[in-house]
Amino acid sequence: xxxxxxxxxxxxxxxxxxxxxxxxxxxxxxxxxxxxxxxxxxxxxxxxxxxxxxxxxxxxxxxxxxxxxxxxxxxxxxxxxxxxxxxxxxxxxxxxxxxxxxxxxxxxxxxxxxxxxxxxxxxxxxxxxxxxxxxxxxxxxxxxxxxxxxxxxxxxxxxxxxxxxxxxxxxxxxxxxxxxxxxxxxxxxxxxxxxxxxxxxxxxxxxxxxxxxxxxxxxxxxxxxxxxxxxxxxxxxxxxxxxxxxxxxxxxxxxxxxxxxxxxxxxxxxxxxxxxxxxxxxxxxxxxxxxxxxxxxxxxxxxxxxxxxxxxxxxxxxxxxxxxxxxxxxxxxxxxxxxxxxxxxxxxxxxxxxxxxxxx
Amino acid sequence: xxxxxxxxxxxxxxxxxxxxxxxxxxxxxxxxxxxxxxxxxxxxxxxxxxxxxxxxxxxxxxxxxxxxxxxxxxxxxxxxxxxxxxxxxxxxxxxxxxxxxxxxxxxxxxxxxxxxxxxxxxxxxxxxxxxxxxxxxxxxxxxxxxxxxxxxxxxxxxxxxxxxxxxxxxxxxxxxxxxxxxxxxxxxxxxxxxxxxxxxxxxxxxxxxxxxxxxxxxxxxxxxxxxxxxxxxxxxxxxxxxxxxxxxxxxxxxxxxxxxxxxxxxxxxxxxxxxxxxxxxxxxxxxxxxxxxxxxxxxxxxxxxxxxxxxxxxxxxxxxxxxxxxxxxxxxxxxxxxxxxxxxxxxxxxxxxxxxxxxx
Numbered sequence: 001x002x003x004x005x006x007x008x009x010x011x012x013x014x015x016x017x018x019x020x021x022x023x024x025x026x027x028x029x030x031x032x033x034x035x036x037x038x039x040x041x042x043x044x045x046x047x048x049x050x051x052x053x054x055x056x057x058x059x060x061x062x063x064x065x066x067x068x069x070x071x072x073x074x075x076x077x078x079x080x081x082x083x084x085x086x087x088x089x090x091x092x093x094x095x096x097x098x099x100x101x102x103x104x105x106x107x108x109x110x111x112x113x114x115x116x117x118x119x120x121x122x123x124x125x126x127x128x129x130x131x132x133x134x135x136x137x138x139x140x141x142x143x144x145x146x147x148x149x150x151x152x153x154x155x156x157x158x159x160x161x162x163x164x165x166x167x168x169x170x171x172x173x174x175x176x177x178x179x180x181x182x183x184x185x186x187x188x189x190x191x192x193x194x195x196x197x198x199x200x201x202x203x204x205x206x207x208x209x210x211x212x213x214x215x216x217x218x219x220x221x222x223x224x225x226x227x228x229x230x231x232x233x234x235x236x237x238x239x240x241x242x243x244x245x246x247x248x249x250x251x252x253x254x255x256x257x258x259x260x261x262x263x264x265x266x267x268x269x270x271x272x273x274x275x276x277x278x279x280x281x282x283x284x285x286x287x288x289x290x291x292x293x294x295x296x297x298x299x300x301x302x303x304x305x306x307x308x309x310x311x312x313x314x315x316x317x318x319x320x321x322x323x324x325x326x327x328x329x330x331x332x333x334x335x336x337x338x339x340x341x342x343x344x345x346x347x348x349x350x351x352x353x354x355x356x357x358x359x360x
Numbered sequence: 361x362x363x364x365x366x367x368x369x370x371x372x373x374x375x376x377x378x379x380x381x382x383x384x385x386x387x388x389x390x391x392x393x394x395x396x397x398x399x400x401x402x403x404x405x406x407x408x409x410x411x412x413x414x415x416x417x418x419x420x421x422x423x424x425x426x427x428x429x430x431x432x433x434x435x436x437x438x439x440x441x442x443x444x445x446x447x448x449x450x451x452x453x454x455x456x457x458x459x460x461x462x463x464x465x466x467x468x469x470x471x472x473x474x475x476x477x478x479x480x481x482x483x484x485x486x487x488x489x490x491x492x493x494x495x496x497x498x499x500x501x502x503x504x505x506x507x508x509x510x511x512x513x514x515x516x517x518x519x520x521x522x523x524x525x526x527x528x529x530x531x532x533x534x535x536x537x538x539x540x541x542x543x544x545x546x547x548x549x550x551x552x553x554x555x556x557x558x559x560x561x562x563x564x565x566x567x568x569x570x571x572x573x574x575x576x577x578x579x580x581x582x583x584x585x586x587x588x589x590x591x592x593x594x595x596x597x598x599x600x601x602x603x604x605x606x607x608x609x610x611x612x613x614x615x616x617x618x619x620x621x622x623x624x625x626x627x628x629x630x631x632x633x634x635x636x637x638x639x640x641x642x643x644x645x646x647x648x649x650x651x652x653x654x655x656x657x658x659x660x661x662x663x664x665x666x667x668x669x670x671x672x673x674x675x676x677x678x679x680x681x682x683x684x685x686x687x688x689x690x691x692x693x694x695x696x697x698x699x700x701x702x703x704x705x706x707x708x709x710x711x712x713x714x715x716x717x718x719x720x
Contacts, residue, residue, distance in 0.1 A: 005391040010604065013390055021381065030373055030554035031365040031682075066426030066556070069600035073582050095583075102582035188601065194390035196426070196556050196603030222433050222462035223455075240429035241548065243556030243603065244370065322391075 014192025049254035142302030374552025409614035497529035502662030
């Protein structure tokens with residue numbers, strides 16, 4: 001029985017990946033030089049596709065790292081001299097904060113209980129914060145900000161670098177990148193690729209900040225500093241040998257998504273989200289973890305179970321449907337269901353039917 | 361016409377990789393959680409296989425990064441407080457040095473002309489050096505140290521951390537890891553895998569050094585610091601979502617190499633190396649770049665061309681044989697030929713025949 005992974009990352013591969021992998025092998029993609037023309041074409045097509053798909057402004061740069069976790073560290077090195085401010089509402093927003101602390105910089109925070117988002121009307125952000133970090137979709141809890149929250153923070157703090165974590169949400173909802181200075185994601189979530197690649201979007205304010213730090217003789221890292229990224233990106237190259245195969249797959253999958261149309265992907269995301277919401281509403285063993293409906297993630301549904309969640313996970317697994325457990329302390333009491341572009345309406349319907357018909 | 365890549369990395373995939381990739385897809389390896397049992401098994405088997413294949417001592421730890429370049433930076437963060445010393449004889453040994461400088465630490469060096477190795481009898485290394493870096497096989501020039509050089513430096517500097525770059529040479533020659541404190545390589549060279557994974561070997565002296573830096577409130581990076589690696593490795597896990605697919609492939613390829621036998625791999629390496637040496641000797645258009653025979657790399661042959669090297673590269677490419685150009689300033693005047701475990705005797709013989717029969 002072929003399994004279907006509804007785990008919130010790594011997740012099910014995008015349904016075209018297997019074919020692209022075959023073609024990659026046929027065309028020797030893993031053997032090509034990352035300083036040659038074939039690679040430069042892959043780099044250019046990937047960034048062009050991402051720009052179209054996500055509507056990333058022309059003057060924003062797109063760089064490639066090995067993960068979103070790496071980008072947290074690179075932001076800490078390149079964009080923070082002394083002090084940052086973090087909206088913390090779960091394990092991933094917390095991890096970014098702790099990475100900044102590891103770099104011996106001050107990371108202040110506003111913590112709210114898991115399942116909630118920081119109230120942008122009430123949050124007190126010191127003017128001394130050089131960078132404000134918001135996690136659009138907290139994958140550990142399924143709590144998701146609305147873009148209007150980001151707009152309000154942008155309006156209130158025009159001079160700070162605004163950093164937006166769009167892991168496990170881009171490209172499934174519309175994101176106004178002009179509101180932020182930097183954003184990033186990894187490819188093993190909504191893009192349905194193997195893990196091992198992060199995408200980092202930065203504007204020129206970020207470039208300037210990294211140069212300011214450098215001018216003060218502060219270290220901004222080495223091969224993956226912003227200036228090094230830009231020098232190479234101008235030639236459609238990367239500072240070090242990258243995960244070429246994954247970049248090729250990202251080129252192909254973003255191409256497929258553009259052919260399908262981003263509007264269609266988002267319409268389907270909304271439909272499948274409604275179905276998952278309905279399923280949680282109807283299930284006698286599930287209830288929504290995120291109380292505020294507008295903050296319920298469209299891509300990462302999280303529900304409390306009134307039985308041990310592993311019983312539900314196991315019962316579904318026996319039918320080939322793999323869903324995620326709760327994160328951290330919620331491992332045994334919650335489930336997480338990914339609603340990514342690769343998950344078809346029929347697959348989500350099947351999952352829903354199974355959840356509602358199980359006798360546990 | 362299917363091409364054969366004799367480029368010194370990325371190179372030809374190990375001949376079993378395509379089959380392993382198919383099985384990885386069948387078994388949903390790209391979708392599994394890196395916190396689950398299946399991944400932990402992959403981690404354990406991969407480190408066990410590497411330990412057997414390379415004869416890595418039991419008390420050395422094995423960690424996984426995204427590249428060897430990343431390991432340069434991690435060494436700079438974790439193992440150097442103030443000052444390191446580098447044997448520099450080409451682009452890659454030079455890059456490591458410059459990364460340490462980027463981290464605002466002092467990187468001293470002994471530079472020798474490209475095509476040579478530093479003379480271990482004459483080099484003057486300050487006692488204040490906390491770490492001594494030697495590149496066993498300089499991929500840009502094909503100059504390779506003998507293990508006796510490493511033994512002499514170890515004997516003369518018992519208290520320094522000795523760091524050995526074994527990129528593009530492990531597992532093709534015998535390396536005595538007990539002589540060094542840390543060593544590292546990337547998988548897209550001799551292991552014949554797609555790029556995107558680095559392997560970092562460290563002993564407890566390295567672990568202690570990173571803790572000393574931490575105790576002095578110095579930053580040693582964040583998620584990929586040595587203490588973080590060790591905490592997770594004890595559970596057969598990684599600090600962040602790794603390149604799971606490549607780790608799976610490394611598990612399988614090292615398994616294949618163990619079945620073949622490391623002695624057989626090294627015997628074949630020697631045979632193919634002799635054949636390439638003979639070819640360069642016989643060719644009217646080629647001459648060895650590395651003058652000292654004992655320092656000629658067994659895995660990375662580099663030759664000067666008395667014609668524009670691109671003419672030779674192009675002529676061979678038309679026959680499906682892809683060899684490397686010279687590195688950096690030598691791009692148009694040299695060729696580089698990889699002799700990795702995936703390259704069969706027959707393939708090297710075919711390459712040799714073609715080089716010697718070309719009319720250019």
